[in-house]
Each structure stands twice: as structure tokens, then as C-alpha cells.
Amino acid sequence: MDVRAVGPDDWQVWRRLRLAALRDAPDAFESAYEKWAHAPEERWRRRLAGSLDLVARLDGADVGMVSGMPGDPVELISLWVAPAARGRGVGDALVDGVARWADPRPVRLRVAAGNAHALALYLRHGFVVEPGGALVRVPR
Numbered sequence: 001m002d003v004r005a006v007g008p009d010d011w012q013v014w015r016r017l018r019l020a021a022l023r024d025a026p027d028a029f030e031s032a033y034e035k036w037a038h039a040p041e042e043r044w045r046r047r048l049a050g051s052l053d054l055v056a057r058l059d060g061a062d063v064g065m066v067s068g069m070p071g072d073p074v075e076l077i078s079l080w081v082a083p084a085a086r087g088r089g090v091g092d093a094l095v096d097g098v099a100r101w102a103d104p105r106p107v108r109l110r111v112a113a114g115n116a117h118a119l120a121l122y123l124r125h126g127f128v129v130e131p132g133g134a135l136v137r138v139p140r
Contacts (some may be wrong), residue, residue, distance in 0.1 A: 001090065004057070012047055012053070016062070017055065018036060021078070021080035024080070051069050053065070072106070074108070079109075079118070086117075091121045099139075104139045106137060123138075
């Protein structure tokens with residue numbers, strides 16, 4: 001498996017993954033497929049500017065994505081792994097990538113209600129549930 005950072009010039013790769021994520025798990029994200037399906041190139045490029053955006057590649061295919069939004073704490077958003085790649089360490093590698101980039105800043109995120117698999121992934125990586133339901137990981 002390979003995890004690499006992508007930027008505005010990789011907008012087509014990000015677009016493919018993001019649209020697949022929004023179709024696969026519409027309740028897991030704050031956005032909707034309909035809001036991005038016909039977005040122009042410039043909107044995709046803007047989305048990939050100023051953040052850490054990682055893509056995971058497994059067996060020759062792009063199978064996962066995540067973003068780290070700058071701040072203190074860093075916000076982890078848009079984590080998704082293609083169904084065929086789940087259970088193969090892709091989510092772990094993506095979370096690790098954002099955590100390493102964020103260090104020594106804490107990382108914060110929200111998990112959609114009922115998403116037990118995502119919650120387990122984050123808890124496994126040292127995130128704790130805050131009052132109000134957000135998860136945070138403070139570097140040691």
C-alpha cells in the first residue's frame with residue numbers, strides 16, 4: 001500500500017474518490033453527492049489547496065482518502081475507504097498520515113451517529129470521545 005499527498009493538480013483523482021465516497025456512504029459526510037457531482041474543475045482545485053489531502057493506493061488502484069485541515073486542533077475530515085479495500089489497513093494508514101502531519105497538534109473529528117466501524121478505527125488510534133460527541137487525539 002502507498003499513501004501519498006495530493007494537491008490541486010490531482011483534482012481528478014480526488015474527484016473520483018470523493019464522488020465514490022458520497023455515493024457509498026451518503027450519511028457519513030456533511031456534504032452530498034448532488035453538491036459535488038457537477039462541480040467545475042476550479043472548485044475541486046480550491047478544495048485541495050491549503051490542506052493535507054492523502055490518497056491510498058492498493059493493488060494498483062486508488063482506494064481511500066482523507067484530509068487534514070490546518071488549525072489547532074487539526075480537523076480530520078473526509079476519511080473514506082472503498083468497500084473492497086476495507087479491513088486491509090487502509091483506514092489505519094490514512095489516520096496515521098494525518099496524525100503524523102498534525103503532530104504535535106491535537107487532531108479532532110466527528111463521526112456520524114451509528115458508524116461503529118469508524119468509531120472503532122479512531123479509538124484504536126488513541127482518539128477519545130469528548131463531551132458533545134467529537135473525538136480528539138492529543139499527541140503523547
